[in-house]
Amino acid sequence: MGIISDIGRYLLMLKGMFSRPENGKMYWKEFMHQCSDIGVGSLGIVAIISVFIGAVSTVQTAYQLITPLIPKSTIAVIVRDTVILEFAPTLTCIVLAGVVGSKIASELGNMRVSEQIDALEIMGINTKTYLIMPKIAAGLLTIPMLIAIAMALGIWGGRLAANMANIVSPEEFDKGLHEGFLPYNVFFALAKSYTFAFIICSIPAFFGFYVKGGSLEIGRASTKAVVISCIMILFADYILSALLL
Amino acid sequence: MIEVKNIRKSFGEKIVINDVSAAMKSGQCNLIIGSSGSGKTVLMKCMVGLFAPDKGEILYDGANFVEMTGEQRTNIRKEIGMLFQGSALFDSLTVQQNVMFPLDMFTKDTTREKLKRVNEVLDRVNLVDTNKKFPSELSGGMKKRVALARAIVLNPKYLFCDEPNSGLDPQTSLVIDKLIREITIEYNICTVVNTHDMNSVMEIGNYILYMYQGNKEWEGTNKEIIFSKNQRLNEFIFASEFLKDAKEMRMLEETGKMPPGNN
Numbered sequence: 394m395g396i397i398s399d400i401g402r403y404l405l406m407l408k409g410m411f412s413r414p415e416n417g418k419m420y421w422k423e424f425m426h427q428c429s430d431i432g433v434g435s436l437g438i439v440a441i442i443s444v445f446i447g448a449v450s451t452v453q454t455a456y457q458l459i460t461p462l463i464p465k466s467t468i469a470v471i472v473r474d475t476v477i478l479e480f481a482p483t484l485t486c487i488v489l490a491g492v493v494g495s496k497i498a499s500e501l502g503n504m505r506v507s508e509q510i511d512a513l514e515i516m517g518i519n520t521k522t523y524l525i526m527p528k529i530a531a532g533l534l535t536i537p538m539l540i541a542i543a544m545a546l547g548i549w550g551g552r553l554a555a556n557m558a559n560i561v562s563p564e565e566f567d568k569g570l571h572e573g574f575l576p577y578n579v580f581f582a583l584a585k586s587y588t589f590a591f592i593i594c595s596i597p598a599f600f601g602f603y604v605k606g607g608s609l610e611i612g613r614a615s616t617k618a619v620v621i622s623c624i625m626i627l628f629a630d631y632i633l634s635a636l637l638l
Numbered sequence: 639m640i641e642v643k644n645i646r647k648s649f650g651e652k653i654v655i656n657d658v659s660a661a662m663k664s665g666q667c668n669l670i671i672g673s674s675g676s677g678k679t680v681l682m683k684c685m686v687g688l689f690a691p692d693k694g695e696i697l698y699d700g701a702n703f704v705e706m707t708g709e710q711r712t713n714i715r716k717e718i719g720m721l722f723q724g725s726a727l728f729d730s731l732t733v734q735q736n737v738m739f740p741l742d743m744f745t746k747d748t749t750r751e752k753l754k755r756v757n758e759v760l761d762r763v764n765l766v767d768t769n770k771k772f773p774s775e776l777s778g779g780m781k782k783r784v785a786l787a788r789a790i791v792l793n794p795k796y797l798f799c800d801e802p803n804s805g806l807d808p809q810t811s812l813v814i815d816k817l818i819r820e821i822t823i824e825y826n827i828c829t830v831v832n833t834h835d836m837n838s839v840m841e842i843g844n845y846i847l848y849m850y851q852g853n854k855e856w857e858g859t860n861k862e863i864i865f866s867k868n869q870r871l872n873e874f875i876f877a878s879e880f881l882k883d884a885k886e887m888r889m890l891e892e893t894g895k896m897p898p899g900n901n
Contacts, residue, residue: 415712416743503729512726515686515798516740517715 403599409521410529424527431493431528431594432535436542438492439485443543446480447472447550455560465561469551469569474578476547482582483630485543486589489536490622494597497528498618501601502611510602525602529594536590537583544582581637588629596622639663640685640796640828645694647677647684654680655691656852660845664795664828667819667842671834672849673874679800681849682832686718686798687711698796716744719789719827721799725781727773727788733760734769737788744792759787763817779810783817790821797827803835815841836875839863840888848874864888 414420450472458468501524504510513520548570555561561569597618604614640662647655655677662668670678683689685696687703696703698714706714727736734756741752760768763783773781782802789797799818803811819842822829831838839846843860848871856868864885866872876882 419743507724507729508722508726509728511688512720512722514688515715515718515720516743517712517718518743 399599402603403595406521406525406599406602407595409519410526412519412522414522415518420523420527423523424530427527427531428535430496431531432538435489435492435535435539438488439539439543440546442485442488443476443481443546444550444553446484447476447547447552448554450475450480450547451551451554451560452558455555455558464565464569466565466569466572468555468561469566470572472551473548473570473574476551477544477578477582481543481547482540482585482589483626485540486536486586486593486626487623489539489589490593490597490626491619493532493536494593494619494622495615496597497594498597498601498604498615499611501525501598502604502614505602505604506607506611521602525595525598528598529591532590532594533587536593537586540582540586544579581633584637585630585633588633589626592622592625592629596625639697639699640668640830641695641697642681642685643695643697645681645684645691645696647680647689647691654852655684657694658847658849658852658854659694660847660854660857662828662830662845665823665826666844667822667829667831668845668847669839669843670830670832670847670849671839671874672855673834675851676849677852678832678849682798682800682830685830686720687715716792717795719792719794719797721782721785721789721797721802723801723804725773725778725785727781727784729773731772732769733765733771733773733776733784736773736784737791740788740792755791756787759791760784762790762821763787764813778805779807779813782806782810782814786814786817786821790825790827793825794827797822797829799829799831799833801832801834803833803838808837811835811837812841818842839875850874861892864892 451468454468454471501510504524510520510524513523552563552566555566556563597615600614600618600621601611604610642658642660642662645655645658646653658677658681660668670681672678680689684691685703691704694704698717701710701714703711703714728739731739734753737756737759738752741747741755745752747755756769760766763786765780765783765787768776768780768784773784776784786799786802797818802814802818806814815838818829818831821827831842833839840860840863843863846856846858846860846863847854848856848868850870856866856871858866863871863875876885
């Protein structure tokens with residue numbers, strides 16, 4: 394019963410976001426602020442994770458490909474496809490669910506508990522539109538960009554590791570990257586990243602916006618938001634893979 | 639003027655406000671008093687629309703707030719300023735940005751005009767050289783004054799103050815009370831203050847509504863409260879020996895006679 398009620402409130406929250414902004418300029422300012430917070434703020438962690446994931450994929454793929462019958466460039470093909478199809482969108486978004494999701498939930502939770510949301514409502518501002526919509530819009534804009542960067546850096550990390558560990562030469566790795574490349578895979582990864590971006594921003598926003606109590610509840614809401622976002626990301630990952638691949 | 643007519647509000651089975659009516663005039667401080675859990679905060683939240691009452695009317699200059707459309711409510715809310723118990727300042731904004739926020743949102747003034755207005759209201763609440771500070775750098779009293787400046791920056795017709803003195807020392811409480819009273823008279827605002835601070839009751843209570851377990855127990859002025867025979871009210875207001883003595887002194891001042899039972 395609680396889950397159904399929560400889903401209903403979540404949908405009503407999403408519906409409530411669509412109202413005419415009181416002042417477009419202020420909403421634009423908030424949107425840009427969120428783009429900076431979500432996009433630029435997460436760039437560092439995304440870059441580090443992507444490079445290492447690419448590097449680890451290369452080393453582990455090489456470890457398993459022991460037969461001399463398979464050309465070394467196949468390692469690059471496997472790294473490219475795993476990074477594009479799975480590692481860059483899914484793993485990065487799971488990390489972002491922790492980084493961005495907990496930030497959104499705790500920020501809104503703190504605003505709720507300290508009556509800042511009430512203050513905005515009394516001023517006559519639609520708080521769902523002003524506080525949640527810019528976060529979701531900024532997530533939908535910046536997270537796919539981060540995923541695109543993660544794809545590039547993941548492949549570059551793989552290439553770097555291959556070269557450093559003398560697994561594959563850069564030329565052979567580059568040759569492998571061009572072999573049987575399907576642009577559809579990038580489209581699939583971006584479709585996933587849009588879906589995950591929506592989950593990462595909207596679910597924590599829901600838990601933060603409706604938090605009740607004090608600082609302890611903010612922490613709980615934040616943890617719950619991250620856990621549920623991660624589960625939903627993995628669930629959506631499966632559904633999208635089943636539907637689109 | 640704000641009129642509350644037969645307001646009832648319950649949460650589940652528990653009735654928090656039961657058939658409360660009151661008339662609060664402009665240009666005066668209207669106090670809602672009562673012990674914790676008496677329903678005064680819920681009543682105020684119903685009045686500003688944060689809670690929807692189960693029954694009754696809330697009239698802002700004759701217009702029923704309960705039956706208004708979303709747009710009509712938004713328009714009324716632009717005429718409402720509210721000072722929250724915890725100040726509710728936006729943590730990520732400076733004092734200047736906090737006070738300027740309603741102007742940014744609802745006016746088309748130039749930055750220079752907005753800045754002039756911000757400085758006017760900050761000056762009005764006796765805050766100088768704080769424009770660039772963040773709320774975390776301010777004392778409790780200063781936060782309340784910034785919140786008051788933000789509440790009045792759009793020249794509201796109605797000002798709501800939820801426990802404006804909570805967490806403040808007596809001297810700072812007096813400063814806040816004085817500011818609220820002065821601003822109320824100066825701008826002819828209908829001010830509604832939710833408090834259990836006895837100094838506020840005696841200093842600024844032009845109209846006092848005493849709530850007891852969700853019901854209206856007593857109403858009157860700060861002069862009438864001294865002579866009230868309502869036992870619950872007297873037990874609440876004059877709880878300590880010191881306050882009982884103060885009451886007797888005040889009665890002596892007002893009537894020239896000691897109350898019965900005293901030599």
